[in-house]
Amino acid sequence: MSVPIRRRRFAAIALASVAVLATATACGDDSSDSGSSSDGPVNLVVDVFGDQGFGYDDLYKQYEAEHPNVKITERGKGLGLGDYNTRLTQQITAGSGAGDVVALEEGTIVQFYAQADKFVNLADHGANDLKGNFLPWKWEQGSTPDGKVLGLGTDVGSMAVCYRSDLFKAAGLPTDREQVGALWPTWDQFIAAGQKFAAADKKHKFVDSATNFYNVVLMQTAGQGTGYTYYDKSNKLVIGENPDVQASYNLTAKMIAAGLSNNLQSFSNEWNAGFKNGTFATIACPAWMTGVIKGQAGDAAAGKWDIAKAPGNGGNWGGSFLAVPKSSKHAKEAAELVKFLTSSKGQTEAFKKLGNLPSSPQALADPAVVDATNDYFSKAPIGKIFGTGASELKPVYLGPKNNAVRTAVENSLRAVEQGKSAEEQWQAALKNGEAAGK
Amino acid sequence: MSLDLHAVAPPDHGPERGARPAHRRPTSLTRLDLKYSPYLYVLPFFVIFAVFSAYPIAYTVWIALTDRSPLNATISFVGLDNFVELITDDPQFWNAVVNTFGMFLLSTVPQLLLALVLANALNRKLRAQTFFRMAIAMPIITSTAVVALIFSMIYAKEFGLVNWVLDTVGLDPIDWRANRFASWFAISTMVDWRWVGYNALIYLAAMQSISKDMYEAASLDGASRRRQFWSITVPQLRPTIIFTLIISTIGGLQLFTEPLLFTSGSGGLSGGSEGQFQTITMYLLDVMNQRFRWGYAGAVALVLFLLIALMSTVNYLLARRISSDK
Numbered sequence: 001m002s003v004p005i006r007r008r009r010f011a012a013i014a015l016a017s018v019a020v021l022a023t024a025t026a027c028g029d030d031s032s033d034s035g036s037s038s039d040g041p042v043n044l045v046v047d048v049f050g051d052q053g054f055g056y057d058d059l060y061k062q063y064e065a066e067h068p069n070v071k072i073t074e075r076g077k078g079l080g081l082g083d084y085n086t087r088l089t090q091q092i093t094a095g096s097g098a099g100d101v102v103a104l105e106e107g108t109i110v111q112f113y114a115q116a117d118k119f120v121n122l123a124d125h126g127a128n129d130l131k132g133n134f135l136p137w138k139w140e141q142g143s144t145p146d147g148k149v150l151g152l153g154t155d156v157g158s159m160a161v162c163y164r165s166d167l168f169k170a171a172g173l174p175t176d177r178e179q180v181g182a183l184w185p186t187w188d189q190f191i192a193a194g195q196k197f198a199a200a201d202k203k204h205k206f207v208d209s210a211t212n213f214y215n216v217v218l219m220q221t222a223g224q225g226t227g228y229t230y231y232d233k234s235n236k237l238v239i240g241e242n243p244d245v246q247a248s249y250n251l252t253a254k255m256i257a258a259g260l261s262n263n264l265q266s267f268s269n270e271w272n273a274g275f276k277n278g279t280f281a282t283i284a285c286p287a288w289m290t291g292v293i294k295g296q297a298g299d300a301a302a303g304k305w306d307i308a309k310a311p312g313n314g315g316n317w318g319g320s321f322l323a324v325p326k327s328s329k330h331a332k333e334a335a336e337l338v339k340f341l342t343s344s345k346g347q348t349e350a351f352k353k354l355g356n357l358p359s360s361p362q363a364l365a366d367p368a369v370v371d372a373t374n375d376y377f378s379k380a381p382i383g384k385i386f387g388t389g390a391s392e393l394k395p396v397y398l399g400p401k402n403n404a405v406r407t408a409v410e411n412s413l414r415a416v417e418q419g420k421s422a423e424e425q426w427q428a429a430l431k432n433g434e435a436a437g438k
Numbered sequence: 439m440s441l442d443l444h445a446v447a448p449p450d451h452g453p454e455r456g457a458r459p460a461h462r463r464p465t466s467l468t469r470l471d472l473k474y475s476p477y478l479y480v481l482p483f484f485v486i487f488a489v490f491s492a493y494p495i496a497y498t499v500w501i502a503l504t505d506r507s508p509l510n511a512t513i514s515f516v517g518l519d520n521f522v523e524l525i526t527d528d529p530q531f532w533n534a535v536v537n538t539f540g541m542f543l544l545s546t547v548p549q550l551l552l553a554l555v556l557a558n559a560l561n562r563k564l565r566a567q568t569f570f571r572m573a574i575a576m577p578i579i580t581s582t583a584v585v586a587l588i589f590s591m592i593y594a595k596e597f598g599l600v601n602w603v604l605d606t607v608g609l610d611p612i613d614w615r616a617n618r619f620a621s622w623f624a625i626s627t628m629v630d631w632r633w634v635g636y637n638a639l640i641y642l643a644a645m646q647s648i649s650k651d652m653y654e655a656a657s658l659d660g661a662s663r664r665r666q667f668w669s670i671t672v673p674q675l676r677p678t679i680i681f682t683l684i685i686s687t688i689g690g691l692q693l694f695t696e697p698l699l700f701t702s703g704s705g706g707l708s709g710g711s712e713g714q715f716q717t718i719t720m721y722l723l724d725v726m727n728q729r730f731r732w733g734y735a736g737a738v739a740l741v742l743f744l745l746i747a748l749m750s751t752v753n754y755l756l757a758r759r760i761s762s763d764k
Contacts, residue, residue, distance in 0.1 A: 114509045419616070
C-alpha cells in the first residue's frame with residue numbers, strides 16, 4: 001500500500017487549502033451570540049455618541065434588574081458625532097456591525113430616511129400608541145415621509161445663551177439672568193451688547209466662535225421663516241435661494257466684523273481650552289451644551305456661568321433619536337429597550353443626569369424637570385428656561401446632506417474669522433455648498 | 439441471449455479493465471500531484487490577494503462607473519461621468535492635488551537630503567555609534583496620530599510652542615491653519631520628523647556595503663571627503679535612493695493622518711477653512727463620508743492611483759540619471 005500514502009498526502013493538502021479557504025470566507029460570517037430565543041440571555045448593544053454619552057447608565061441598570069435575561073453594553077461615549085455617523089452609515093449600508101439600538105442625531109436622521117428599509121419600523125412594535133409621548137414636531141422628524149417610525153425621540157436642544165456672570169459684572173453689564181435676557185430681545189441687540197462688553201473688556205471675547213452663533217441663528221430664523229435650511233422639503237438644494245441662510249450668514253459676519261468672536265473651532269482642543277481658561281463670555285446654548293460646558297470648564301468655573309433667554313423667539317439646535325437597525329438579532333427586545341429609554345420617565349432621568357431636555361410633553365411637565373435648577377449654572381432654573389417654548393417650536397427640515405453643506409458654510413465663516421472678506425466667502429460658501437450637496 | 443452475452447462479456451474484459459486503474463491510478467495521481475499540488479501550495483497567497491486586493495480594486499473600478507450612494511435606493515451605471523466631472527469640473531479636487539504635491543515636495547526633498555547627510559555622518563567612526571543609530575530610528579515607532587496631535591499643539595494658534603517662541607523673539611504669531619504655506623510647512627515638519635530617521639537607516643545600511651577599497655583608492659588620489667561623498671557614495675547608493683524615492687512618493691501622495699489631525703475638532707476632513715491643506719486622500723474621504731458619493735469617491739481613488747504610478751515613473755527616470763551622467 002504505497003499508493004495511499006501519496007493519496008493521503010494529496011488529500012491532506014487539499015484539506016488544508018479548503019480549510020484556508022473556509023477560514024478566509026468565514027470572516028464575512030457574523031458569528032454572534034446565542035440566537036434569538038427570548039428565553040435565553042440577550043445581549044443588547046447600544047451605540048451612542050458625544051463626550052458625555054446620553055446619560056443612560058442608571059437606566060441600563062434599572063432595565064437589567066427588571067429584565068434579568070437582558071444584558072446591555074453601551075459603545076461610543078467620547079466619540080464625536082461626525083466619526084460616529086460615518087461609521088454608522090457604513091454599518092447600516094453593509095447590514096452588519098451596528099448596535100441593536102443606535103442613536104441618530106437630528107441633522108443625520110434625514111439621511112437615513114432613504115435607508116428606512118434597513119431599520120425596524122418601530123410602528124410594528126407598538127410605537128404608534130406612544131405618539132402622544134412626544135412633541136408633535138419631534139415625532140414628525142422621527143418618521144419617514146411615508147409613515148414608517150424610524151426612531152423615537154430622546155432629547156431636544158431648545159435654545160438659550162450661557163454667559164459668564166463674573167465677566168459681565170466686570171464689564172459693567174447686568175448679571176441677573178432676567179436683566180441679561182432683557183438686554184437682547186433681538187440678535188442685533190445681542191451684538192450691540194457684545195460691543196459694549198468689548199469696549200470694557202479687552203482681554204476676553206464675547207462669543208466663542210462664529211459657527212456656533214451661526215447655527216443657532218439659522219435654526220431659529222428657519223424655524224420662524226421657511227421651515228427648512230439648505231434643502232427645501234423636496235430635497236432640492238436651495239442654499240442660494242433660501243433667505244434665512246443668507247440672513248443668518250450676514251448676521252454672523254456682522255458679529256465677526258464687530259470683533260466679538262474668539263475664533264475657536266468648535267469642539268477643538270483650543271475651544272476646550274477656551275472653556276478652561278475662560279477666554280469668552282457667552283456661548284449659544286442648547287440644553288445639551290450645559291453638559292459640555294460643565295465637562296470642559298470644570299469645577300473651577302462652577303457658579304461663574306449662568307443661563308439667560310436667547311435673543312429672538314425660541315429655537316432648537318440638536319437632539320437625537322433611538323432606532324433599531326434590521327441587522328439586530330434581537331429586534332423585539334431592542335425595540336422594548338428603545339421604548340423604555342425614550343419613555344417620559346427615561347427622558348427625565350437622562351435630563352437629571354446630563355441636562356438633555358426631554359422631547360416628551362409629559363416629561364417637560366414633570367416637576368422634576370420644570371422645577372429643576374442647575375447648581376453649576378448659579379442655580380439657573382434650566383427646566384423653565386429650556387422647557388418654555390420647546391413645545392411650541394416648529395420643526396426645521398434638514399436635507400440628506402445637511403452636514404456636508406453646513407460644513408462648507410462653516411468653513412467660509414472660519415475663513416472670515418481668519419480675516420477674509422465676508423462677501424467673497426459667501427460666494428465660496430455657495431460654490432462649495434453646491435458641490436458638497438450634489 | 440443478448441442479455442447473457444452482456445452478462446458474460448464484462449468478466450471477459452473485466453480483469454483487464456479493472457487491472458488498468460489499479461496500476462494506472464497511482465501514476466496518474468502522481469502526475470496530478472506533481473502537476474497541480476504546487477498550485478495548492480501557493481493558493482493561500484492568491485486567495486488572500488484576491489479577497490483583499492484584487493476584489494477591492496476591481497470593485498473600485500466598477501463603483502467608479504456608477505452613482506452608488508447609501509442615499510440612493512438604486513444604483514445606475516453612469517459610464518465615465520464621474521471621471522469627466524472630476525477632471526473638468528471639480529476645483530476642490532485640483533486644489534487637493536496642488537496641496538498634496540506641494541506638501542510632497544516640501545517634505546520629501548529635505549527629508550531625503552537630510553537622511554543622506556545623517557547617514558553619511560553616522561557611517562563614520564563615532565562614539566556611542568549604536569546609540570545614535572538607534573536614536574535616529576526612534577520616531578518611526580511613534581504612532582502617526584500621536585505625532586500629529588503633538589505637533590498640532592506645538593503649532594496651535596493660541597498656546598502653541600512655536601508661536602510662543604516667535605512671541606518671545608518679538609515676531610508676530612502665525613495662524614498656522616489659516617495660511618496655506620504655513621500649514622504646508624507645519625505638516626511637512628511632522629512628516630520629516632517621523633521619516634528622516636527611517637530613510638537615514640536605509641541609506642546607512644546601503645553605505646556599509648560599499649567597498650572600503652574605493653574610498654581608500656580615492657583618498658590616495660587625493661579626493662576630499664566631500665568629493666568622495668558625491669562621486670562614490672551617492673552613485674553607489676543609486677538603487678537605494680530609487681527605492682526611498684518611490685516609497686516616499688507613495689507615502690507623500692497618500693498623506694492623510696498628519697493634515698487630518700492638524701485640525702482639531704469638527705470639520706477635519708476639510709483641511710482648513712479654505713481647503714489650505716486638504717490632500718487627495720482627505721478629499722476622497724470627504725466625498726465618501728460627508729457627501730456620500732461613493733461612485734465619485736471611487737473615481738478619485740483611481741485617479742490618485744494613476745498619479746502615484748505616474749510620479750513613481752518620473753522619479754525613477756530622474757533617479758536613474760544620478761550616476762549615469764558621471
